[in-house]
Amino acid sequence: MGLSVVFLIIFLYQLSCSSSIFLCPKHQSISLLKFKETFTINPYVSSRCYFRGQKPYPKTSSWNMSRDCCLWDGVICDEMTGHVIELDLGCSRLVGKTDSNSSLFQLSHLQRLNLSWNEFHGSHISPEFGRFSSLTHLDLFYSYFSGQIPSEISHLSNLHSLRLYGTGSLRLIAHDFKLLLQNLTQLRELDLTSINISSTIPLNFSSHFTTLRLGFTGLYGIIPESIFHLPNLETLGLSYNYKLNGYFPKTKWNSSASLMKLDLSGVNFSDNLPESIGYLTSVHSLSLPNCNLRGPIPESLSNLTRIERLYLQDNSLNGTIPSGMFSRLPSLSRLHLSNNHFSGELEDFKSNSLEEIILGGNQLQGQIPKSIQNLENLKGLDLSFNNFSGNVDISLFSNLKQLLGLSLSYNKISLSNENKVNFTWPESLNLLQFAACEVKELEFLRSANQLLVLDLSHNKIQGRIPDWAWSNGCH
Numbered sequence: 260m261g262l263s264v265v266f267l268i269i270f271l272y273q274l275s276c277s278s279s280i281f282l283c284p285k286h287q288s289i290s291l292l293k294f295k296e297t298f299t300i301n302p303y304v305s306s307r308c309y310f311r312g313q314k315p316y317p318k319t320s321s322w323n324m325s326r327d328c329c330l331w332d333g334v335i336c337d338e339m340t341g342h343v344i345e346l347d348l349g350c351s352r353l354v355g356k357t358d359s360n361s362s363l364f365q366l367s368h369l370q371r372l373n374l375s376w377n378e379f380h381g382s383h384i385s386p387e388f389g390r391f392s393s394l395t396h397l398d399l400f401y402s403y404f405s406g407q408i409p410s411e412i413s414h415l416s417n418l419h420s421l422r423l424y425g426t427g428s429l430r431l432i433a434h435d436f437k438l439l440l441q442n443l444t445q446l447r448e449l450d451l452t453s454i455n456i457s458s459t460i461p462l463n464f465s466s467h468f469t470t471l472r473l474g475f476t477g478l479y480g481i482i483p484e485s486i487f488h489l490p491n492l493e494t495l496g497l498s499y500n501y502k503l504n505g506y507f508p509k510t511k512w513n514s515s516a517s518l519m520k521l522d523l524s525g526v527n528f529s530d531n532l533p534e535s536i537g538y539l540t541s542v543h544s545l546s547l548p549n550c551n552l553r554g555p556i557p558e559s560l561s562n563l564t565r566i567e568r569l570y571l572q573d574n575s576l577n578g579t580i581p582s583g584m585f586s587r588l589p590s591l592s593r594l595h596l597s598n599n600h601f602s603g604e605l606e607d608f609k610s611n612s613l614e615e616i617i618l619g620g621n622q623l624q625g626q627i628p629k630s631i632q633n634l635e636n637l638k639g640l641d642l643s644f645n646n647f648s649g650n651v652d653i654s655l656f657s658n659l660k661q662l663l664g665l666s667l668s669y670n671k672i673s674l675s676n677e678n679k680v681n682f683t684w685p686e687s688l689n690l691l692q693f694a695a696c697e698v699k700e701l702e703f704l705r706s707a708n709q710l711l712v713l714d715l716s717h718n719k720i721q722g723r724i725p726d727w728a729w730s731n732g733c734h
């Protein structure tokens with residue numbers, strides 16, 4: 260009696276443990292080890308991962324037969340069958356080639372495959388990738404594959420996320436791009452940045468899309484308006500496709516509640532910014548430089564209360580800068596409006612969050628607002644090449660302890676140190692441009708001793724250059 264209970268307990272114990280001790284089928288361990296052996300580990304590879312907050316390390320180094328393969332670093336198995344369902348070798352310092360005969364393709368149950376941030380120079384993306392029919396996540400980002408992306412990629416009809424960054428010379432032919440969008444109806448995330456597609460943008464986008472990054476892909480033609488209406492879209496990047504034109508929807512965008520990041524740098528809109536941009540109330544980052552935008556900034560832009568960055572430089576926008584830009588955007592830190600046709604006077608700055616105010620190359624006039632002295636987080640201020648006038652006392656900048664760069668060149672201002680306050684520039688300061696600012700003496704620069712760039716041309720400085728000036732900036 261007692262004995263059989265003990266046997267039963269031992270039996271149950273073995274049953275429960277066997278699933279973790281003898282989970283991995285032997286042929287699967289062999290496939291993984293063969294795959295490991297096609298690569299070398301290079302300690303200099305994957306170092307870009309640090310910039311992404313990831314620590315690279317060679318996960319495959321510890322793979323060996325003394326442990327069940329389901330316990331190997333980067334390997335996850337199905338608990339019932341023991342099949343490898345996830346292989347995460349991102350940032351693993353791998354260098355080598357994968358071919359169509361790679362043992363990787365024997366792992367036919369994979370659901371997630373991550374080989375990003377390694378170096379597979381000279382490898383093509385094999386058509387065999389198309390056989391991973393259970394794959395939901397394929398991440399080959401920044402891994403130096405080259406050549407043409409096989410059309411078999413669009414067999415992966417369960418894919419939720421496809422990330423391929425075109426280091427080197429990855430191509431996707433227009434027909435396969437269309438097929439991919441048409442057939443991968445579950446896609447949420449598609450990143451094809453820097454891959455040569457050179458095609459128009461097809462119309463078939465799954466309504467599931469949250470992230471679409473197609474910058475630097477040579478796309479041309481017109482952006483289908485339907486993209487702006489994808490109801491779940493959070494990130495849209497179509498930057499630097501110079502032959503791409505677009506029109507903003509004039510009515511409320513269906514993505515307006517979800518869209519957080521919009522980067523259309525360099526896309527030709529040749530139009531005004533519509534009022535409807537004010538509906539994008541979730542937007543954190545709006546990048547529309549060099550978009551051939553004209554006309555005024557719509558008042559509704561001040562509705563974007565979550566915005567942290569706003570890049571509208573290098574357009575033909577005109578009119579005054581709406582006061583709401585400086586007062587109603589509590590999170591705005593970067594405001595780049597340089598090289599447009601803005602005119603009129605600046606309103607007072609009230610958003611303490613401002614770190615960069617870049618307004619150079621416009622036709623702004625009047626006094627530089629005194630309220631600038633309250634922007635204690637300010638790092639960069641560029642008001643150069645405008646029509647600002649009046650006396651500017653250097654003490655205006657004495658509270659700006661974070662300042663890195665200050666440019667006031669080519670206005671109609673006289674810069675002076677009338678108040679003779681005991682003025683010190685912050686340690687961080689490395690750029691000062693005061694060309695044509697009626698500067699008469701250098702004393703106010705004495706404490707600026709970390710400068711990398713100093714422009715005092717076209718001023719009224721006379722006499723001998725003080726000795727301290729030669730040592731400043733030479734540390």
Ligand SMILES: *[C@@H]1O[C@H](CO)[C@@H](O)[C@H](O)[C@H]1NC(C)=O
Nearest residue numbers: 320321322323324325326331
């Ligand atoms: C096998 O891998 C384990 C870690 O999984 C490691 O401790 C051991 O040193 C490895 N053995 C060999 C021979 O590499």
Ligand SMILES: *[C@@H]1O[C@H](CO)[C@@H](O)[C@H](O)[C@H]1NC(C)=O
Nearest residue numbers: 313349350373375396398420
């Ligand atoms: C792949 O690995 C990299 C590096 O660890 C990581 O940043 C990325 O998010 C992973 N991709 C997916 C789809 O999980």
Ligand SMILES: *[C@@H]1O[C@H](CO)[C@@H](O)[C@H](O)[C@H]1NC(C)=O
Nearest residue numbers: 293294297358359360361362
């Ligand atoms: C794959 O085939 C190539 C030749 O096409 C060969 O050089 C290589 O060793 C093979 N790799 C494996 C893992 O069998």
Ligand SMILES: *[C@@H]1O[C@H](CO)[C@@H](O)[C@H](O)[C@H]1NC(C)=O
Nearest residue numbers: 410411412413414416438442
């Ligand atoms: C499209 O996806 C289906 C499965 O949903 C698959 O059977 C078919 O082969 C795919 N077509 C292409 C051209 O990839």
Ligand SMILES: *[C@@H]1O[C@H](CO)[C@@H](O)[C@H](O)[C@H]1NC(C)=O
Nearest residue numbers: 428430431432455456457477
């Ligand atoms: C992209 O590919 C097309 C042909 O497919 C080629 O004409 C063009 O030069 C390529 N563009 C770049 C930037 O490599």
Ligand SMILES: *[C@@H]1O[C@H](CO)[C@@H](O)[C@H](O)[C@H]1NC(C)=O
Nearest residue numbers: 440441442444461462463464
């Ligand atoms: C793709 O778009 C075309 C043209 O709008 C349409 O006829 C077709 O039904 C769409 N296909 C899918 C799968 O949505």
Ligand SMILES: *[C@@H]1O[C@H](CO)[C@@H](O)[C@H](O)[C@H]1NC(C)=O
Nearest residue numbers: 484485487488489490512513
């Ligand atoms: C936007 O959403 C509404 C409501 O869901 C829908 O009726 C309309 O067709 C959508 N518009 C576009 C252009 O997708």
Ligand SMILES: *[C@@H]1O[C@H](CO)[C@@H](O)[C@H](O)[C@H]1NC(C)=O
Nearest residue numbers: 501502503504527528529551
């Ligand atoms: C931008 O689009 C407008 C209108 O379609 C066109 O006239 C202009 O030439 C385009 N500009 C560039 C640089 O392609």
Ligand SMILES: *[C@@H]1O[C@H](CO)[C@@H](O)[C@H](O)[C@H]1NC(C)=O
Nearest residue numbers: 534535536537538539559562
């Ligand atoms: C912007 O907000 C104001 C109220 O603050 C509202 O009346 C207006 O409709 C909004 N405009 C847009 C385009 O969201």
Ligand SMILES: *[C@@H]1O[C@H](CO)[C@@H](O)[C@H](O)[C@H]1NC(C)=O
Nearest residue numbers: 553554555576577578579602
């Ligand atoms: C802005 O530019 C347009 C032409 O694009 C012009 O008609 C309008 O008068 C300009 N507005 C101002 C305030 O300069």
Ligand SMILES: *[C@@H]1O[C@H](CO)[C@@H](O)[C@H](O)[C@H]1NC(C)=O
Nearest residue numbers: 622623624625646647648671
């Ligand atoms: C600059 O401002 C002055 C007045 O301070 C004005 O007379 C002049 O027309 C303005 N110049 C430009 C180019 O706007």
Ligand SMILES: *[C@@H]1O[C@H](CO)[C@@H](O)[C@H](O)[C@H]1NC(C)=O
Nearest residue numbers: 679680681682683684705706
């Ligand atoms: C200016 O401040 C420095 C240190 O903060 C001090 O050493 C110096 O004596 C002061 N000079 C004047 C003129 O107050």
